[in-house]
Amino acid sequence: MAVYTDITEDDLSAFLEAYDVGQLTSYKGIAEGVENSNFLLHTTKGAYILTLYEKRVNAGDLPFFLGLMHHLTDRGLSCPLPLPRSDGELLGELSGRPAAMISFLEGMWLRKPEAKHCREVGRALAEMHVASQGFDLRRTNALSVGGWRPLWVNSEARADEVQTGLKDEISAELAHLESHWPKSLPDGVIHADLFPDNVFFLGDQLSGLIDFYFACNDYLAYDVAVCLNSWCFEKNGSYNITKGMALLSGYESVRKLTADEVEALPLLCRGSALRFFLTRLYDWLMTPAGALVVKKDPLEYLTKIRFHRAIVSSAEYGLRIEETSA
Numbered sequence: 001m002a003v004y005t006d007i008t009e010d011d012l013s014a015f016l017e018a019y020d021v022g023q024l025t026s027y028k029g030i031a032e033g034v035e036n037s038n039f040l041l042h043t044t045k046g047a048y049i050l051t052l053y054e055k056r057v058n059a060g061d062l063p064f065f066l067g068l069m070h071h072l073t074d075r076g077l078s079c080p081l082p083l084p085r086s087d088g089e090l091l092g093e094l095s096g097r098p099a100a101m102i103s104f105l106e107g108m109w110l111r112k113p114e115a116k117h118c119r120e121v122g123r124a125l126a127e128m129h130v131a132s133q134g135f136d137l138r139r140t141n142a143l144s145v146g147g148w149r150p151l152w153v154n155s156e157a158r159a160d161e162v163q164t165g166l167k168d169e170i171s172a173e174l175a176h177l178e179s180h181w182p183k184s185l186p187d188g189v190i191h192a193d194l195f196p197d198n199v200f201f202l203g204d205q206l207s208g209l210i211d212f213y214f215a216c217n218d219y220l221a222y223d224v225a226v227c228l229n230s231w232c233f234e235k236n237g238s239y240n241i242t243k244g245m246a247l248l249s250g251y252e253s254v255r256k257l258t259a260d261e262v263e264a265l266p267l268l269c270r271g272s273a274l275r276f277f278l279t280r281l282y283d284w285l286m287t288p289a290g291a292l293v294v295k296k297d298p299l300e301y302l303t304k305i306r307f308h309r310a311i312v313s314s315a316e317y318g319l320r321i322e323e324t325s326a
């Protein structure tokens, strides 16, 4: 359970006085997620999500995240909205953490997504990329290629505790990516963490995207790579090309990938797999024993890194290369 910071009922009731949400009737910590502390609240006016922002979220970035959610909603995308307080602010403070009240989004995330869902996600991702054009705040991706070495430096010495040989393999992978990372590709606002647990469905219908707390300005195709990694591999580590094809064609039904993006895709997939490997490894080694969080397995992403390293052409992901534009 991701509840790093606990709250008391008295503190919560006092915090809620600044919002037009009625009286608190119940609250509980949410048994999912690894980044922030989330609580489900019921009040006399409805259900809400209370988020306390934790270690990887810089308070200075919160206007970007919360503003983006408003920008996307205004353009017809379904995502939760931060509720304003009576003083107009979107952010308050609770138990010493920056905190926001977020509207409750109906739906469930899919434990076993199928190709048809991957297609929906691809389409929604491209719609987000198009809809975020014109959003005027900027945020650098702190977890792009420049952010990987600082993470690695903190874990490297203990990496072989997780698997023998990891230290050498990841050092070589990181060095390769640092020297080959694309210098210029179409960019814009990306979600950067659009895993299945951040996409809600009602039946087979995608009902919304959540968790914009890694959103940033970066290469649009990097976001596609994040989704290929998180939606198109099976539990046994094999790549499901049917899902890949569905995700990519869903994406391209809204926004065509350029020839440069197509060529860069295997490298972007490697980079995105390394990013999740590194944050998971860091958490695996550093999370204090008592924290209420289910740590995620870094080795799942080692398998993916190895898969991408062997890719010769983006067609192997299920991309119809002849249809891409220059």
Ligand SMILES: Nc1ncnc2c1ncn2[C@@H]1O[C@H](COP(=O)(O)OP(=O)(O)OP(=O)(O)O)[C@@H](O)[C@H]1O
Binding pocket: 002, 030, 032, 033, 034, 035, 036, 037, 038, 049, 080, 102, 103, 104, 105, 106, 109, 193, 195, 197, 198, 210, 211, 213
């Ligand atoms: N607006 C919302 N409406 C309904 N449920 C929500 C909402 N926001 C979060 N949740 C619930 O809380 C869970 C955790 O939220 P979230 O994914 O934002 O946490 P996180 O710690 O940032 O997770 P992650 O590990 O994906 O980064 C979600 O899986 C969902 O069940």
Ligand SMILES: N[C@@H](CCO)C(=O)O
Binding pocket: 034, 035, 193, 195, 276, 279, 280, 296
């Ligand atoms: N979605 C990430 C957690 C948030 O960074 C993971 O599965 O590792």
